[in-house]
Amino acid sequence: MGRKVSRGQQAPRKTETREGAWGRFGRAVQGQIIPWLFLMPALLVFATFSWYPIILGAVVSFQEYHPLRPPRWVGFENFQTLFSDPLFATAWGNTAKFALLALLFGYMVPVILALAINEVRRFSAFFRAAYYLPAILPGVVTAVLWQWMYDPGAGLINSVIRLFGGRGLPWLLSAETVIPSLVIMATWAGAGATMVVYLAALRGIPVELYEAAEIDGASVLQRIRYISVPQVLPVMLTMLILQIVGTIQVFTEPYVMTGGGPNNASITVMLLIYRYAFRYFDFGVASAAGLILFLVLLAITIVYLWVTRRVQND
Amino acid sequence: MATAQQLPTPPSTAAPDLEQAAALSGERGAQRAPDQGRGAISHLDFSRPSVRVGYCAVIVLLAAGTVVMIFPLIWMLLGALKSANEVFRIPPTLLPESWHWENFAQGWAQLNVPRYLFNTLKILVGTWLMAITVPALAAYSLSKLRPAGARLIQLGFMATLMMPPQAYLIPRFLVLQNVPLLHINLLDTYWALWLPAGVQAFNILLLRNFFDKIPGELLDSARIDGASELRIFGQIILPLSRPILAVLSIFTFTAVWNDFFWPLIVISSQPKQPIMVAIQLFASGNGAWNVVMAVLFMATLPPILFFLIFQRHIIGGITLGSVKG
Numbered sequence: 001m002g003r004k005v006s007r008g009q010q011a012p013r014k015t016e017t018r019e020g021a022w023g024r025f026g027r028a029v030q031g032q033i034i035p036w037l038f039l040m041p042a043l044l045v046f047a048t049f050s051w052y053p054i055i056l057g058a059v060v061s062f063q064e065y066h067p068l069r070p071p072r073w074v075g076f077e078n079f080q081t082l083f084s085d086p087l088f089a090t091a092w093g094n095t096a097k098f099a100l101l102a103l104l105f106g107y108m109v110p111v112i113l114a115l116a117i118n119e120v121r122r123f124s125a126f127f128r129a130a131y132y133l134p135a136i137l138p139g140v141v142t143a144v145l146w147q148w149m150y151d152p153g154a155g156l157i158n159s160v161i162r163l164f165g166g167r168g169l170p171w172l173l174s175a176e177t178v179i180p181s182l183v184i185m186a187t188w189a190g191a192g193a194t195m196v197v198y199l200a201a202l203r204g205i206p207v208e209l210y211e212a213a214e215i216d217g218a219s220v221l222q223r224i225r226y227i228s229v230p231q232v233l234p235v236m237l238t239m240l241i242l243q244i245v246g247t248i249q250v251f252t253e254p255y256v257m258t259g260g261g262p263n264n265a266s267i268t269v270m271l272l273i274y275r276y277a278f279r280y281f282d283f284g285v286a287s288a289a290g291l292i293l294f295l296v297l298l299a300i301t302i303v304y305l306w307v308t309r310r311v312q313n314d
Numbered sequence: 315m316a317t318a319q320q321l322p323t324p325p326s327t328a329a330p331d332l333e334q335a336a337a338l339s340g341e342r343g344a345q346r347a348p349d350q351g352r353g354a355i356s357h358l359d360f361s362r363p364s365v366r367v368g369y370c371a372v373i374v375l376l377a378a379g380t381v382v383m384i385f386p387l388i389w390m391l392l393g394a395l396k397s398a399n400e401v402f403r404i405p406p407t408l409l410p411e412s413w414h415w416e417n418f419a420q421g422w423a424q425l426n427v428p429r430y431l432f433n434t435l436k437i438l439v440g441t442w443l444m445a446i447t448v449p450a451l452a453a454y455s456l457s458k459l460r461p462a463g464a465r466l467i468q469l470g471f472m473a474t475l476m477m478p479p480q481a482y483l484i485p486r487f488l489v490l491q492n493v494p495l496l497h498i499n500l501l502d503t504y505w506a507l508w509l510p511a512g513v514q515a516f517n518i519l520l521l522r523n524f525f526d527k528i529p530g531e532l533l534d535s536a537r538i539d540g541a542s543e544l545r546i547f548g549q550i551i552l553p554l555s556r557p558i559l560a561v562l563s564i565f566t567f568t569a570v571w572n573d574f575f576w577p578l579i580v581i582s583s584q585p586k587q588p589i590m591v592a593i594q595l596f597a598s599g600n601g602a603w604n605v606v607m608a609v610l611f612m613a614t615l616p617p618i619l620f621f622l623i624f625q626r627h628i629i630g631g632i633t634l635g636s637v638k639g
């Protein structure tokens with residue numbers, strides 16, 4: 001019966017039936033070779049530099065791994081080392097403080113900028129470019145430039161404060177002000193790029209919507225509140241998670257500007273991982289810290305996905 | 315482009331490129347002349363004093379914000395032109411007393427900029443080849459050749475987008491130290507920067523979406539004429555994909571120019587380091603802020619020029635990445 005069906009299907013293509021099963025199989029394999037050859041470079045680099053390292057990272061977390069020495073299984077010893085290191089808690093505390101302050105200061109800035117620039121008639125292209133400009137600077141340039149501006153003596157910021165009669169702050173040199181200083185700089189550097197995304201969302205609003213609201217007697221503020229704001233809200237959710245995930249991984253700014261100081265007040269998780277790996281050459285502990293960081297970021301992403309699904313369902 | 319010409323001529327402060335960008339994101343209803351590029355406020359609202367006052371207040375605040383955004387860059391340039399004494403003066407001078415253009419030459423020589431520029435250039439060429447070619451080949455296969463298991467492979471590629479890059483920092487370093495199967499050490503060679511640059515799930519996604527829109531009949535007729543898949547890829551697909559390849563190239567340039575963390579880790583010998591790592595080292599061991607600022611300014615020029623030339627692509631690309639990705 002199976003034969004009959006297959007003959008029925010193959011009947012119009014006589015050459016293929018004559019080839020027999022092996023021929024068809026061979027042709028099918030041949031048809032697969034070229035597509036897989038095209039995929040091969042990508043498969044190789046993904047396997048070597050992405051898929052395998054993910055597994056390796058988890059494995060090394062449970063090993064004593066020093067260069068030039070064969071790795072040795074140590075169970076949870078690396079994690080014990082981490083949890084008994086007071087700097088680990090400090091680093092997570094600093095990272096959390098950085099992320100929270102960045103949300104508090106920086107999160108709303110691009111939204112407000114986009115809502116304002118969206119209303120601007122004549123200089124809007126100039127404003128957009130001006131606010132985007134700091135986002136073009138390389139991270140190292142921004143960090144060194146602000147390091148100079150934060151100088152308590154000759155730095156620009158304290159000079160401006162003194163110009164208005166203030167006394168100035170120690171900025172990067174005091175444990176209390178160092179993280180807020182980094183956050184202010186990160187907001188300056190990052191707001192423009194995020195603003196552009198919000199602006200794109202706002203530009204997608206059809207003018208007819210505003211016109212209809214105007215005819216219905218809605219004031220300008222009401223139009224912004226009930227038409228513009230709902231348009232950026234879903235984007236804000238995405239930006240929230242991107243910002244949190246980004247700030248938790250902060251490295252370049254504290255590395256360049258403070259080296260984690262003063263007195264470890266600005267050491268972040270990434271900076272600690274860097275120290276364990278490339279100063280103490282203890283890759284096992286560094287991997288364990290990396291694994292914890294990854295799990296935290298994964299948890300945040302899962303919460304985010306769960307929230308977006310609920311928001312979309314409502 | 316046509317709408318750019320129809321826009322009311324704005325003041326000369328805005329460069330023509332900026333306007334085109336505005337037209338690009340704001341092009342709709344070209345016939346509604348009084349409300350061109352409007353937001354919530356219509357031209358009728360401006361007859362109300364409260365709206366006019368509020369609008370002016372917003373403009374003034376935005377202008378003040380612009381100063382905050384731009385002034386640090388001007389300050390960088392002014393600092394680069396001051397003498398070694400003047401740069402430390404309290405309170406600082408706004409304009410240099412005498413203009414020390416030689417600071418640029420000094421920074422150029424002290425840091426040995428040509429060497430590090432050349433290093434960055436070498437890194438850029440290899441990274442660009444990897445970050446474009448490898449994803450393009452894969453995207454072509456996934457989009458047009460569709461091998462068995464394509465969906466699973468695609469899932470494997472896209473899953474890496476969920477991984478924060480810093481999370482596999484250490485294991486990737488260890489892989490480069492002792493490449494599996496080959497057992498060679500690629501650290502302190504540019505291969506350590508070039509090869510991982512091929513891992514670009516996002517580029518695969520964008521290229522695949524682009525290739526999907528190229529009609530299959532075009533490729534079929536080439537196949538009937540006896541063209542090989544590689545030839546179709548090189549002579550039909552790539553030339554048609556110029557716009558998306560341009561966007562990806564721009565992003566690759568910016569990423570390589572700005573990259574700091576990864577080269578810092580994998581390139582340990584100083585003469586091989588790219589410009590950003592060299593600048594950080596130069597600045598950290600250098601008290602002469604005027605020369606440091608001169609170097610920073612030089613390092614900032616290429617990305618700024620690049621942005622001014624390609625800003626339509628760049629801004630379009632950002633929104634491409636964050637809204638649709």
